[in-house]
Amino acid sequence: MKTRFATRTVFVFFSVSILVSIARTAETVAFWAFDEPVGMYPSSVLSDQSPGDHSLVLGPGGGLVPGRFGNALSAEEQPPIDLPPGSVRFGLEQLPTPPDRTVAPMSWMNARFAALATSGEKHLRQEFAFVNVTQSDLNLGAFDWTVEFWFNPKLWHSGDPHGVVFEVGEGPRAENGRITALGLSGDRREFILVNWPSRSKIAIPTDAEVLKEAGNWAHLTFTYEADRGRLRHFLDGRLQADVEPVDLKALDEGEEAYFSLLRDREWAFPLPGAIDEFRISRGLVYTGEFDLPGSLVEDPDRGGSAKPAEVKHPLLFAADSANAVPVNLGGRKHLLIDDVLFPVNQGVTFRPVPPERVELVFEVEGSFRKHLTVIEDEEGRIRIYNPIGRSDRLGVRISDDGVNFEIPELSEIEEGYPNITLADSTGTPSVFIDPLASPTERWKMVSGSGERGIFLFTSPNGFDWTRCPTAVLSSWSGSQTNMFYDDQRGVYVGYHRTDLGDTPTSKTERRFVMTEVDQLSPPWPFEAVSQAEYNRAAQTSRLDGNRPWYLDNGPLTPGGIGIEYPTVFSAIDGFDPESTDIYVPKAVKYPWASDAYLAFPCIYYHYIEAGPPARQALAEESRKRGSGPIEIQLMASRDGINWVRYPRPIWHNIGRMGGMDIHQTYIAHGMIRRGDEIWQYSFNTEEYHSSFRGGPDRKGVFRLVSQVDRFVAxxxxxxxxxxxxxxxxVFTGKRLSLNVDTGASGYLQIGLTQGNGRPLPGFGLEECVYVNGNQQDATVEWLESGSDLSALAGQPIRLVIRMRGTRLYALQFVE
Known part of the structure; x- marks a missing residue:
């Protein structure tokens, strides 16, 4: 988390010697704080924190460095890499220069910009639309405007060339001189403003001594008062120049308009230094000399914790404590999701226990995406969130009984979808309640937004959302993120898709990496991985040839997550069928028992270019299938990091249900408890993935009902x-309670021994009264000793459990 000066919210300052006049009518056109992480890759988005949404893309000719507040943008080039072969769309094949142009189309071979917005270069993948800058007030002209930023110059040397602060062009880029640009002269004695429409080139004197000295941040401001033609320059709030009146004009609208920071249209003349908090405003922010402002970021700690994490029950079976003897079980409920507490057994198998019933809750019509989150709100009502509508906006349905869901009237953002909660695109949302947050930010959502990165949203109620302007992860979001707060480790855990993996036939193999942060406020910790490190990783894991992975989407669209974070979920060679992968893990920390993490991965079985011809035949369009079906399996963990998967029985299968013939199942992230039942929800559809069926195909949301704690037996x-x-x-409590199902003709007995294995008189295996029945709270008792174990509390013991025709789900020592 970054420490900043107090936010300036009232634009009036007074000084002992100077009365400062600051206009109240100025409106921010664009504001780049550059608070994305140092080391961020090219093609990542630099967010505009204003409503204007003038996002930029970082280029190979720029990078992020420590700034005046948070981080800053520099024209330092990114480390050179060897480019792999590839396609034009992804910038890995160079198109020739068209006959009517002098500059070759952009590719990774020539994209040396520092930060750019462009309406051209349509041959490249562009998953979010840049604002056409000649249609916005970035096109500075005959209106009042203010440009301000912090500048940390490099040490000056005689003969240094001039450097570009910004350049706005009609386009096509570098094909003409129709630009408005601001630059710094090589001797640093003046700034130069070029305005092609007015045929003006204006020298603006400045304090060269300040700008020649490296390491000191200076605040630079330029204002233009249109009705007087008055152009003024301030350095650290002090007037430097009030030049002759000039009649500036805006550029004509250009179909291929662009805006470049720190380099010109040919990526030359880099500004010698770094800039921070670059803001362009319509209107005069300053009308006279002024005291230096603090950070302009409104709430730099938005999304952070309001109280410290308090871990009351550390993990018993994490990697650093898994072999602790004795296990300090205390009164914790222990789910038998694996053999960690019972490493020695004869004849016992650990098997998943699929839901007892599956029922259709509601059928889906219209635009309704598969990435669901289910959550219980503060009033005990059940909410289902997912992307809906044309732009994948966050919608919500609400229920009191878990079966009848209402569509609340929340907005008029999109006709036909009154339950949309916010206007932003949120195609991969994970919604949760943050126990450490302030009441105004208690509800959190992490989602890809507008294909610009993965962002954090906050809300006081789950209906009124605010997006933190800087991405938490500056990467493409390919599928739903899974987020939760881990109360046993005091961290927020996230699982995020990477498409870096390859199948044996060189197709995408989806995998999921894990992030762990102690604060949610962006950006999250990030360390860039070099090309050499990627290539070394490819020696032991099948990886795509586009390495580093940021090359994947071309220079104008963020790349996906690569190996910057540890891979936690992936297909297992020799265990899974070839060309099978995990679409989304749907991982949660189980709320009703300690040391239990569960995941319900969507397992995608590929048809296309996967396996032998007899398998690939299933992808033939005439068969009206698609690229493959998806089922839900079960995984379990003791720490959220190391997982075991139980593929069979299938947790939630495809096939006939609710009057539909289902071919894809996507379980919702999260679960609900009602009494002795656990409810999960799943979006199911008759379509195959990438369907050829042509519809009409039915789809719906189903409820899956299990008994509490019964996931693995x-x-x-x-x-x-x-x-x-x-x-x-070692335990605390008076009796031993079991969640167990023996049926009518099975049984279970438990014997207690000392920690060293010696018998405990009165608690032998043969003396244990048979446990018989299907019970969630069966008390263990012995013929002579009864069920009271309080005399043994606090001393090491062992359990010996003998059973037949029985499933044991959980045990707990209770009062």
């Missing part, structure tokens, strides 16, 4: 006894 066969031996443990 330690299962004993029907025809023979099976035994579990525990590690030494």
């Amino acid at each position: 330690a299962e004993a066969p029907y025809d023979v006894d099976a035994v579990l031996h525990s590690r030494p443990l």
Whole structure:
């Protein structure tokens, strides 16, 4: 988290010696804070924090460095790389210069800009639309305007060339001189403003001594008062120049208009230094000399925690504590999702227990995306969030009983979708309630937004959302992020898709990486990975040939996440069928037991160019399928990092349900508890992925009902006894409670021994009264000793569990 000066919210300052006059009518046109992380890759987005949404893309000719407040933009070039072969669309094949042009189209071979917005270069992938700058007030002309920024110059040397602050052009880029540009002379004695429409080239004197000295941040301001033709320049709030009146004019509208920071239209003449908090305003922000402002960022700590994390129950089975003896189980509920507490067993298998029933809740019509989140609000109502409408905006449905969902009237943002909660595109949302946040930011959402990166949104109620202007991750969001607060580690955990992996046939193999942060406020920690490091990683893992991975989408669209964060979810060679991957893991920390993490990955079985011809035949368009079906499996973990997957029985299968023939299932992120039941929800559709069916295909949201804590069972066969031996443990409480199902003809017994394995008189295995039945709270008792274990609390013991025809789901020592 960055520390900033107090936000300036009232534009009036007074000084002992100077009465400052600051206009109240100025409106921000664009404001770039450059607070994305140092080391951020080219093609990543530099967010505009104003309503104008003039986002820029970082180029190979620029980089982020420590700034006056947070970070800053420099014209320092990115490290050189060897470019792999590829396509024109992704900038990896150079098009020739057209006959009517003098400059070759942009590609990774020649894209040496520092920061750019362009309406041209349509041959390249552009997943978000730049604002045409000649149609906006970035096209400075015959109106009052203010340009201001902080500048940290490099040390001056005699013979230095001039440097460009910004250049606005009608386009086509570098094909003409129709520009408005501001630059700094090589001797740093003056700035030069070029305005082609008025045929003006204006020298603006400045303080060269200040601008020749490296390492000191200077505040530079330029104002233009149109009705008087008055152009003025301030350095650190002091007037430097009040030049002769000039009649500036705006550029004509250009179809290929562009805006370049720190370099000109040919990516030459870099500004010698770094700039921070660059703001352009319509109107006169300053009408006279002024005291230096603090940071212009309105709320730099937005999204952060209001109180410190407090870990009351650290993980028992994390990597650094997994072998602790004895296990300090205390009164924690222990789910038998694996054998970590019972490393020795005879005849026991750990098997998933799919939901007992699946029922259609509502059928879906219109634009309704598959990335669902289900959450219980503060009033106990159930909300389902997902992207809806033409632009994938966040919609919500609400229910009291989990079956009947209402569509609330919240907005008029898009006709036919009154339950849209905000205007921003949020195609991959993960909504959760943050226990450490202030009441005004208690609701959080992490989502890709407008294909510009992954952003944090905050809300007091889950209906009124505010986007933090800087991305938390400056990467393309390919699928739903899964986020939650981990109360046993005191961190926020996120799982995010990467498409860097390759199948054996060199197709995309989806994988998910993990982030861990102790504060949600952006940006999150990031360390760039070099091309050499990528190439070394490719020696042990199948990776796409576009390395570094930012090359994937071309120079004008952010690349996806690569190997900057550890991969946690992926297909397993030799375990999964070839060309099978994880679409979304749907990972949660289970709220009703300690040390339990569950994931419900959407497993995508590919048809196209996958496996032998007999498998690929399923992708033939005449078969009316598509690229493949998707099912839900179950995974379990003790720390959210190391996972075990249970592929069969399938947690949520395809096939006939709710009167539909389902071929894709996407379970919602999150779960609801009602009494002794756990409810999950799933978006299911008759379509295959990338369907050839041509419709009409039905789709709906289904409810999946399980008994509480019953996700994996330690299962004993029907025809023979099976035994579990525990590690030494220490407990608190008076009795041992089991969540168990023996059926009518199965049974379970438990014997207690000392930590060293010696018998405990009165608590032997043969003395344990049979546990028989299907119960969520079965008390273990012994013939002579009864069920009271309080005399053994606090001392190491072991459990020996013998069972037959039984499923054991959970155990807990309770009062």
